Amino acid sequence: SAVISQKPSRDICQRGTSLTIQCQVDSQVTMMFWYRQQPGQSLTLIATANQGSEATYESGFVIDKFPISRPNLTFSTLTVSNMSPEDSSIYLCSASGGGIYEQYFGPGTRLTVT
Amino acid sequence: QKEVEQDPGPLSVPEGAIVSLNCTYSNSAFQYFMWYRQYSRKGPELLMYTYSSGNKEDGRFTAQVDKSSKYISLFIRDSQPSDSATYLCAMSGRGNQFYFGTGTSLTVIP
Numbered sequence: 001s002a003v004i005s006q007k008p009s010r011d012i013c014q015r016g017t018s019l020t021i022q023c024q025v026d027s028q029v030t031m032m033f034w035y036r037q038q039p040g041q042s043l044t045l046i047a048t049a050n051q052g053s054e055a056t057y058e059s060g061f062v063i064d065k066f067p068i069s070r071p072n073l074t075f076s077t078l079t080v081s082n083m084s085p086e087d088s089s090i091y092l093c094s095a096s097g098g099g100i101y102e103q104y105f106g107p108g109t110r111l112t113v114t
Numbered sequence: 115q116k117e118v119e120q121d122p123g124p125l126s127v128p129e130g131a132i133v134s135l136n137c138t139y140s141n142s143a144f145q146y147f148m149w150y151r152q153y154s155r156k157g158p159e160l161l162m163y164t165y166s167s168g169n170k171e172d173g174r175f176t177a178q179v180d181k182s183s184k185y186i187s188l189f190i191r192d193s194q195p196s197d198s199a200t201y202l203c204a205m206s207g208r209g210n211q212f213y214f215g216t217g218t219s220l221t222v223i224p
Contacts, residue, residue, distance in 0.1 A: 001160070040122065042214040043158070043202070058211075092157055101146045101165070103204075103212060105157035 002027055002095050004106035012112045013083055020079045021109045023093030028073035031096040034066070036089045037108070043092065049076040083113045117141055120203055120215025129224050133190040137203035137215045140184065144205040144213070147179050149188045152200045152217065161201075162188070193222045 003026040013019050023032065032049040047055040047068055055068035070076040080087050093106040120137045127133055135149075145166055150158035164170045167181045176189040186205075190197055200217040 004157070040216065042118070042120075042216045043212075045211060094157075101148055101163035101206065102160070103148075104160060105150075107157045108155075110155075 002029055002097060002104045004093060004095055004104060006093055006106040006109050008109060010110040015084055015113060017083055018079055018081045020077050021091055023076045023106055025074045025095045029095040029097035032070060032076045033094045034078045035092040037092055038089045085113045088113045117213040118205060118215045121218055122216050124219040126221045127193055129195060129222055131193050133193050135188040135201050135218050137186050138184055139205055143207040146206040147186050148204040149177055150202040152202060158202055195222045195224050198222050
């Protein structure tokens with residue numbers, strides 16, 4: 001299994017600002033993903049972070065709002081841009097290096113936008 | 115219709131009870147079925163996975179998949195207070211995308 005860390009663990013941000021969340025994996029992985037988890041709702045996939053190329057975004061999520069970088073096989077960042085209170089959520093990074101069922105999650109970043 | 119349906123609970127049982135957690139799904143292309151456990155303020159932790167139909171056992175945990183009914187279950191035997199968490203089912207087809215249930219909150223009372 002992979003061990004995944006995220007920074008920051010939580011933050012309170014003002015409307016209109018941006019926050020960059022970092023995700024670090026302890027080993028090289030093929031796939032990295034970014035999810036959003038809101039209370040009472042299932043995890044929603046934001047995008048797949050592709051190493052060396054642009055991220056693949058799911059319906060309803062756009063690069064201008066959620067720019068993603070993946071400079072190597074162990075690290076990725078997600079930026080939440082021009083934040084509004086509706087962006088308040090938990091943002092989770094996950095990674096998969098082996099079988100399709102092997103998706104491991106970081107501890108999450110709890111974001112509150114005021 | 116949601117891809118995956120899961121009763122959110124909450125579910126409260128006495129210590130030692132057998133717990134049954136369930137999900138239904140609509141997409142017959144799903145082949146991989148996972149169960150995650152998520153403690154409060156932590157990320158989801160992979161508990162078990164099953165490929166296609168059948169049962170899989172790991173200690174006190176048993177995962178069952180019935181593809182004909184599009185129904186999956188997780189059984190926890192001899193439940194412990196440390197099992198108190200939210201349990202999420204997840205499914206995947208040939209692609210990399212996972213479809214998650216909303217999670218069932220479980221409390222095991224000592």
